[in-house]
Amino acid sequence: MTLPLRRGLPAVAFCFVAMVAAVIAAPFIGSTTIHFGQVFNTSVPFADNVDAQIFFIARLPRALAAALVGGTLAAAGVIFQGLLRNPLATPYTLGVSAGASLGAMVAITFGAGWAIGGVASASLAGAFLAVAIVYALASARHRGLSTTVLLLAGVTLNSFFSALILFVQYLSDFAQTFRALRWLMGNLEVASYAPILSALPLVAIAFAAFAWLARPLNLLSIGTEAASTRGVHVVRAQRVAFFSASLATGAAVSVGGPIGFVGIIVPHLVRLMVGADHRLVLPASTFFGAAFLVACDAIARTVLAPVQLPVGIITAVIGGPFFLWLLISRR
Amino acid sequence: MLLSAGNLSFAYPAGRGSRRGRAGTDLGTRQRIIDRVSLEVAAGDIVGILGPNGSGKTTLLRLMAGALLPQEGTVTLDGQSLARVPRRDLAMRIAVVPQETSLAFDYTALEIVLMGRYPHLGAFEIEGPDDLAAATRALNATGTDHLRDRGFRTLSGGEKQRVVIASALAQLDAGGSLLLLDEPTASLDLRYQFEVASVLRRLHDTSNITIMLSTHDLRFAASLCTRIVLLSAGQILALGSPAEVLTPALVGRLFEVPPELAAPILASAHRP
Numbered sequence: 217m218t219l220p221l222r223r224g225l226p227a228v229a230f231c232f233v234a235m236v237a238a239v240i241a242a243p244f245i246g247s248t249t250i251h252f253g254q255v256f257n258t259s260v261p262f263a264d265n266v267d268a269q270i271f272f273i274a275r276l277p278r279a280l281a282a283a284l285v286g287g288t289l290a291a292a293g294v295i296f297q298g299l300l301r302n303p304l305a306t307p308y309t310l311g312v313s314a315g316a317s318l319g320a321m322v323a324i325t326f327g328a329g330w331a332i333g334g335v336a337s338a339s340l341a342g343a344f345l346a347v348a349i350v351y352a353l354a355s356a357r358h359r360g361l362s363t364t365v366l367l368l369a370g371v372t373l374n375s376f377f378s379a380l381i382l383f384v385q386y387l388s389d390f391a392q393t394f395r396a397l398r399w400l401m402g403n404l405e406v407a408s409y410a411p412i413l414s415a416l417p418l419v420a421i422a423f424a425a426f427a428w429l430a431r432p433l434n435l436l437s438i439g440t441e442a443a444s445t446r447g448v449h450v451v452r453a454q455r456v457a458f459f460s461a462s463l464a465t466g467a468a469v470s471v472g473g474p475i476g477f478v479g480i481i482v483p484h485l486v487r488l489m490v491g492a493d494h495r496l497v498l499p500a501s502t503f504f505g506a507a508f509l510v511a512c513d514a515i516a517r518t519v520l521a522p523v524q525l526p527v528g529i530i531t532a533v534i535g536g537p538f539f540l541w542l543l544i545s546r547r
Numbered sequence: 548m549l550l551s552a553g554n555l556s557f558a559y560p561a562g563r564g565s566r567r568g569r570a571g572t573d574l575g576t577r578q579r580i581i582d583r584v585s586l587e588v589a590a591g592d593i594v595g596i597l598g599p600n601g602s603g604k605t606t607l608l609r610l611m612a613g614a615l616l617p618q619e620g621t622v623t624l625d626g627q628s629l630a631r632v633p634r635r636d637l638a639m640r641i642a643v644v645p646q647e648t649s650l651a652f653d654y655t656a657l658e659i660v661l662m663g664r665y666p667h668l669g670a671f672e673i674e675g676p677d678d679l680a681a682a683t684r685a686l687n688a689t690g691t692d693h694l695r696d697r698g699f700r701t702l703s704g705g706e707k708q709r710v711v712i713a714s715a716l717a718q719l720d721a722g723g724s725l726l727l728l729d730e731p732t733a734s735l736d737l738r739y740q741f742e743v744a745s746v747l748r749r750l751h752d753t754s755n756i757t758i759m760l761s762t763h764d765l766r767f768a769a770s771l772c773t774r775i776v777l778l779s780a781g782q783i784l785a786l787g788s789p790a791e792v793l794t795p796a797l798v799g800r801l802f803e804v805p806p807e808l809a810a811p812i813l814a815s816a817h818r819p
Contacts, residue, residue: 434662444634448665492658
């Protein structure tokens, strides 16, 4: 007899292979054809190797950004769903992305003097502001953390921030509005490794917390009191889950904008493969989320080439109907 | 004494959703759900708590499990206050079976039972052969081994209840442990009521587990319990063996019905 956990390992391995394959294959897809042999041909100096330049400078950063953002959003979705005990939660349910978007809008509209990367930092600041407000509300009148208030505060903050975003856009000029709208669509045109590297430490901290959270989240999903009587420090686990998933979401959104659907579709798909155990769902969602967004971005870059579509449109167009199909065919 | 409650009082905080009372805070004028209750549970007891709706049965169980902290009085396990016992250590001694279990995600029965091993494992430790053996023992003890790979949500009410009992069993260390059940037969039909009762009796007889449960079912309580507590408005109305406590006069008083109405039910309950 084997542990249920072991039975899910092949699926996790499959998701990992899918991620690696996607990240390696995606840079070969694009309007200019490049060849594998030429890219890794060390006999030609890098300065003269056009294929290698396209691969390493133009396309690989983008694939890596897609992997980072996709994996992070999918994992954050798993954590939020576990924390709220609600399979319909997304990384954006509690207002993190609305805060991040507001920060980005303010930076785009008023922040002419910001250094390069200003929009990303501003969106991160906006995300932290939203997290602080939601947390203060959810813990104000409770000893612990009320997931009901968390949910209501998040949903309310989402619409409040959306109104502020519209207000900021109303004040901005035509070019600014165009840029803001593009940012809101979700976009992975990172142009270098710098945005990835600056988001990486935050994502790493969040994932360390995720690894610790996997087992407490399993127990939380049979009920907070059941978890507590089995030895889980419920309030601590809820706090760690809320802050780490918010941090991860804020970091991902600062790189790619509020890309939709990854955080909800991927965890659901993965649960069909590995079951409900968070120790399997978390790594599998991370890998599969990365593979999924890399693939979506490859489609976004090529489907109307040479026009590059924002990837958020592709995830929504593919993800939405697919998710509905899943919903209907399952029960 | 294995588990004992001394002069226990508890009131939920007024107008707030908090689950915990604050130990040592003033009870003030708030309504006491549990009002100066003293109760001793000896090893090997099967204690039944009977009382009308809202009499504080569930709250008393939660206090005895350490899931709630009383404002006044203490609950002690082997003489040590529950508030001082680390959460994991407590979980290995006292397991709780709630009235109903609803899952956020679809775990299998075996996964639910393995969750009982939580207090036995370190933060990043994965279940080993010992844990799997403990889970298998628990599944066998509750007659649910054939359900191990079934989704928990697809099980019937009685099957769910027995799987949750198995999860609680997997949680407990061998010696001197307690199983607390909140209305274990509440939503079950007659057949499952018998099944749960026989599972509990077998556990008590073979595994030396001390049991405390709340119930509305007089027959269930009379046939299973060694000691009965009658709880009325948060206070103990009577305490003793089923024969001493389950009398028409006391039960009539407890549920505010005429004794002659309670008498025939009790007559059938006392027959083995």
